[in-house]
Amino acid sequence: MADGATARMINTDTVVEFDVALIERARRGDSRAFERLYREHVGRVHGLCLRMTRNPDLAADCAQDAFIKAWKALPKFEARSSFSTWLHRIAVNTVLEKRRGPANAEILAEDPTEYEEPVMSFDSPVEEEELEAAIQSLPQGARDALVLCGVYGYEHSEAASMLGIAVGTCKAQLHRARGLLKDRLERGV
Amino acid sequence: MNMRRINRIDELARSVPPARDLWPAIAAAIEAEKSAAPVAGPQRRQRWLPAAGMAAAVVLVTIGVFIGRSFGPVREIETAGTQQPAANVIPAALRDANYRKQRDVLLVEVQHKLESMPAAERAKVGASLATLRRSIGEIEAALGRDPANALLQELLVNSVQEEMRALTAVRDSGNQEI
DSSP states (O other): OOOHHHHHHHHHHHHHHHHHHHHHHHHTTOHHHHHHHHHHHHHHHHHHHHHHHOOHHHHHHHHHHHHHHHHHHGGGOOTTSOHHHHHHHHHHHHHHHHHHSGGGTTTTOOOGGGSOOOOOOTTOTTHHHHHHHHHHTSOHHHHHHIIIIIISOOOHHHHHHHHTSOHHHHHHHHHHHHHHHHHHHHHHO | OHHHHHHGGGGSOSOOOOSSOOHHHHHHHHHHHHHHHHHHHHHHHHHHHHHHHHHHHHHHHHHHHHHHHHHHHHHHHHTGGGOOOHHHHSOHHHHOHHHHHHHHHHHHHHHHHHHHSOHHHHHHHHHHHHHHHHHHHHHHHHHHHSTTOHHHHHHHHHHHHHHHHHHHHHHHHHHHHO
């Protein structure tokens, strides 16, 4: 009987094989296969966009654009990276592009007063929400590094590559993010 | 305690579904992409077809002229005693009345086609056709000096055929695109 770790591994392998089959079908123009990939990955892609943009409408737009770009770029997808990582890279690029565009400059502007300081309490049922709110209150660069490395578990090199910054900068931003987060959580106590 | 909470960042839900289903808009974009692709692809190919064909022909003819010039003097010495007037050494296929008639008709049609093209495209196509004709002229001139040169004769036939293919492609290019 497989133990928990083995069971997880088998499950992961099955998911990867499942993805590979769907990707191959989608590459050949099967939009139903791509829809299944979308259903499987949309939550994580949207979560990433939401945490980077802090705006639900803009996050939905970014996630939508990311999937459209992914469909167009599928022939270029190489199995060297996972489909999920590849999708996230496209999503991060999309968010960065939106930030550069003038249309969303106001929405994405850095303004610490724009966000309410979360009311903190230890081990309360809303702890996760408080943590999310504290992350959202972080400056953009620090937040990006924290979201990619802290929440989504990317290595510094991967996150730096996605964000188009140096690895050292990414490490510094993550360190800054953790410090600010600690301060903000303490101030909320 | 706050450090403990910070360390729990990696336990936050990575998946946050959007409030609305994004698939309908994505599917619409995909369908638009799919329906545009079959039209755009061949159109792009057809647009380049005459230019690519002519480019290939020009390269072929240029190589032919180069070879013809390289071998010309040697052949001239070898065949000096047997030289004939140029008109007599033009391959029979090229003197064929039917070929001449077809080419004349094609030239008229191509001229009409050129007139309907945008100026930039017309200039490019016209320049390529002129290069082809100039190259054919040079091969004919080389044949005049070396009438028995089989290689030049073959090159001339090939070049003239390339010219016919290029003219046909130019004539048909607009019809294919529409």
